[in-house]
Amino acid sequence: MSAPPAGSASPAPARRRRLLPVVLATVLMLVLAGVGLAVVRPGPVGEWLGDDPGAPQAAARPPEPAPVAVLAAADPNAPLPTAAGVRAALGPLVGVPALGDRVNVSVADVATGQPLYGKGEDAGTVPASVTKLVTAVTVLAARGSGYRIPTRAVAGATPGEVVIVGGGDPTLAVDKNGFYPGAARLDDLAGQVKTALGGTKPTKVVVDSTLYSGPVHEPGWDSDIPDGGYGGAVTALMVDGARSDVPQAKKDHENGNHAADRVSQPDLAAGRSFARLLGVPADAVTKGKAPAAGADATAGAPGTELGVVSSLPMVRLVDIMISDSDNLVAEALARQVALARNETASFAGGGKAMDAVVAELGLPADELSLADGSGLSRSNRISPSLLTDVLALAGDGTRPDLAAIFGGLPVAAWSGTLADRFEGPSRAGAGLVRAKTGTLTRVHAIAGLVSTADGRLLSFAVLTDDAPPDGLTAARAALDRISATLTTCGCR
Template identity: 60%
Template sequence: MPGGVPPTGRRRGGLLGVLATVLVLALAVAGVAVLRPGPVDGWLGGDDSASPGAVDPTEPPPPPVLAAAGANAPAPTPEGVRAALSPLLTSSALGKEVNISVVDAVTGQALYQNGQDTPTIPASTTKLVTAAAVLAARGPAYRIATRVVAGASPGEVVIIGAGDPTLAVNGTGWYPGAGRLDRLATQVKKALGGTAPTKVVVDGSLFPGPVVEPDWDSDIPTGGFGAVITALMTDGARKDPEDKGKGQERYAKPDEAAGRAFAKLLGLPNSAVVIGKAPAAAATAPAAAASASPGTQSAGTELGRVESPPMIRLVEFMLRESDNVVAEALARQVALSRDKPASFVGAAEAVDEMVGELGLPAAESALADGSGLSRANRVTPSLLTDVLTMAAKRTRPELADLFPGLPVAAWSGTLSDRFDRSGEKATTAGAGVVRAKTGTLSGVHAISGVVTTADGRLLAFAVLANKVPVGQDEAQPELDRIATTLARCGCR
């Protein structure tokens, strides 16, 4: 809502030509540059043909180092920001509940606040909290391993889901650099030696369920932008990973579908796939190659494994296209790191706790899922700007790794078709200098990210509108106008 009082101090304890120059804005504070895509060579070792760090060839690469946002750039004043933004917050398109926080990312000073500490439905801006939590909990180099172990009978193999949503069947997978079932099958056949595979047991017990969050809209598992959440799946549960469009059809039982795909690679029919659990020895059994000759493995002995891309890339996948399935998998990694159940409840509790461990106000994060699909989620705008400011200031260096995944205005991800409008409400000035996570549910529109002002100052912002009139198509452009206004003004 307009008329927020901006405090003087921090609260509580051609477009393509332009983009080529300023592609992904300044994301460094006090002389520290943020790199993209980010992983060092040591994280990305292995087969060059399947490098998890490979940049998506459909997206032109940005410069290797982003322009620096120096601490000496002129800072906006609270009065200047209020004068610039207040007229925009009266738009009927945003409805009657608009909570906002704008913060100087260099100093942490609050520049504009209204409802900044109000628990608000964040929609997919929730993913910023999930990203910070999982980067802190697992670290940017962590990989999720999918393993196969020997079953109780000769030829029986057990594939153990560890929550890698990017696992691919073969080289046509949805996610670049993913672990692949065809390579896993090759390892297993070699480890079995002369013993022919007879059965595939699918162990997805790491995720105890439920497979959907109770407060999700009913069409989420089948509408193409979400899926039921299981510990074993391929390509984010997509049925056709070669279809690179949006809203792809998903499997109703992703774990069984992955098991059937693996069985086929082993030369087995669908009837050879059963749901079960790995032998107890599987948790400690060494790899077959190091412990036994081919074909002599005891129950639980590891026969093969493949790994996901590093966590920094998984976070990028989640943020860039607002991947809800990846988000739910990453929230569960936070739960696992804290010995909590890898369920919706366990993951939400773990992420909320991690917020507190980062020194942020845990009371301002009350989550029900990791993606933002649940209408039960509540986050404050000020928590979102806290996360972004902490990442930009590098007080927790691993959090800076959330920036490579943030969509760039008029360039990439969920912002690729925004910030390029013309006319009275033009937002082109935000192109290339706004980098943000968006969020949309029926009646809810949100945006949170970072922006460089005309004077070169880096700001963090969050705008959450929770009562947008149904069918209102102008809410997104209005949010873009707010971010653009910050980009083109000195606000002093």
């Protein structure tokens, strides 16, 4: 879908695809309470870890400030902002040069579903990583929050041949030192295989990553994405999100840097790690396809299962995807939507399946066109009003499984991709804005939830795909100020 003109600001869109129950704010308040609503700013790290507060210190420290509550509960009885009030507050901020000439915006009241501000709200816009909100909702709807992705090992065509079959788990680890805490592990799978084979010694490993089809990089990705640290080859078998140096990636991640060197052939790299655990030399690892299981169910017969490990539940994978804006996890989850809807597990199949699930959920699928699940592709188009609809649906209580998207949403000046944002003029939004961000060159986006000065809960989305090419810092500050402004005004 091509992106139509941004259009002009309006007090309220002429149509509304979805009216939500009046009880929504109360329901969403309870949902968010279950995923960290009552967060407070922490005290000394040592006390978190059980250190004795009275232990001798090398130097005296100033007293810790009193904890400050973040994400205070929304008040469903708070006054409703007026369209004119929101327009007066946001209009001057939306038009700043830092955001360019094509800024599309949607703001809605969560309790009633009433639109409060729109500027190009139904226009398809390049969304960058806010795409992950759609990926999250569709995979939870298609797979369920408890679904786990299997990685299997089966007997090969000849004695001693082991086939590892990738099921699309990007968080799979080699051992306990993996990148993603609690992930399924190849050493567990290798132990199952050895037990199942009994006295038969493994001699060869075949890597079956045929579950996925099509290109491993989406054609709409910028040329620096495949090897730039935030993307990589998308294969049905990989370990640690295809990171080549897990210890270094962990250190970088702790310092807020989510980029990492990735291996060029994640499936073969995972197969070689598995072979090492089985005592098979690296040169005995090849790519192929698992044989079909025959009528002979005896242990070791071709195609019989030798072991299986399962990923973290889908709710945790969604958390990881959103909180860290993990692109390879996002692409894996898009393919899970495709598999659940009997589409090919590819970029194209994922986009088609997610579009179908959005329609099944009663949302305007005609305002969505996806080429990938991560938002790295410039071919993606999403309207801001679809994003505010998605956020509302996830919190209206009719689909409790979809509320899992809120657990990973970063909190302004506190966590995830918003940890280092909302400074200076936007500081008022700290702890009161919970949102997903998106960034590509000239593309900047933010979409999420905000509590007004009166305690009214609003959903919002601001997308620009024609910003100045060298204005990253200024564009982010402008987006932060828009959402932070909603926290400081009753907008009446």
